[in-house]
Amino acid sequence: MSYAMMEKQLAALLDTTDVTTxxxxxxxxxxxxxxxxxWVGFYIQREPRILRLGPFQGKPACNPIPFDQGVCxxxxxxxxxxxxxxxxxFPGHIACDAASRSELVIPITLESGLWGVLDIDxxxxxxxxxxxxxxxxxxxxxxxxxxxFIS
Ligand code: SME
Numbered sequence: 001m002s003y004a005m006m007e008k009q010l011a012a013l014l015d016t017t018d019v020t021t022x023x024x025x026x027x028x029x030x031x032x033x034x035x036x037x038x039w040v041g042f043y044i045q046r047e048p049r050i051l052r053l054g055p056f057q058g059k060p061a062c063n064p065i066p067f068d069q070g071v072c073x074x075x076x077x078x079x080x081x082x083x084x085x086x087x088x089x090f091p092g093h094i095a096c097d098a099a100s101r102s103e104l105v106i107p108i109t110l111e112s113g114l115w116g117v118l119d120i121d122x123x124x125x126x127x128x129x130x131x132x133x134x135x136x137x138x139x140x141x142x143x144x145x146x147x148x149f150i151s
Contacts, residue, residue, distance in 0.1 A: 001033055003135030010142050011117040017148040024055035026118075026143050030136075031057035036124045038099055043072050044109075044116035051076055054116060070094035075105040075117045083133050085126040097121065104128040106140050115149055 001009070008027075013029055014022045023042045031040040040058020051072055052068055053063035067073045071093055075082045082105040087093040093103075100121040107117045118140055122128065 014146040019147050022147045025056050028056045037122050039121040056147050071103050071105050072117050075107045078105050099123045101125045102127045
């Protein structure tokens with residue numbers, strides 16, 4: 001399915017403003033629609049500079065992740081999307097599942113600052129193209145628009 005079509009479907013799927021419901025639905029939707037992914041989920045900043053595991057699909061995962069660790073920590077620290085072609089080449093990568101080979105992490109930023117990150121793992125090296133990053137960033141904007149965030 002194209003990212004344009006996924007945006008429409010996600011907008012229809014996120015029919016509550018509840019953050020837990022919408023995050024759970026979004027992770028299930030991405031896990032179902034994206035090929036060759038073995039983990040999709042959210043890490044949420046509930047206290048300063050620490051990410052806590054949120055709704056996800058896949059195997060049980062590492063928790064918590066401080067901002068100074070891993071691909072997720074780098075996305076949170078720098079507020080930039082991290083597209084890692086081979087996690088073995090990323091110093092400090094946190095291997096929750098040894099099968100993961102490439103990773104995409106998108107920071108989710110509100111006016112108040114960083115809310116959390118969306119993390120997607122693949123068992124295939126170099127799974128995520130620039131088009132994937134742009135498409136999934138657009139899906140994150142749908143998630144932000146349709147959700148009432150509570151702190
Ligand atoms: N690999 C991530 C940790 C989270 S798991 O992939 C679910 C990282 O290095 O931040």
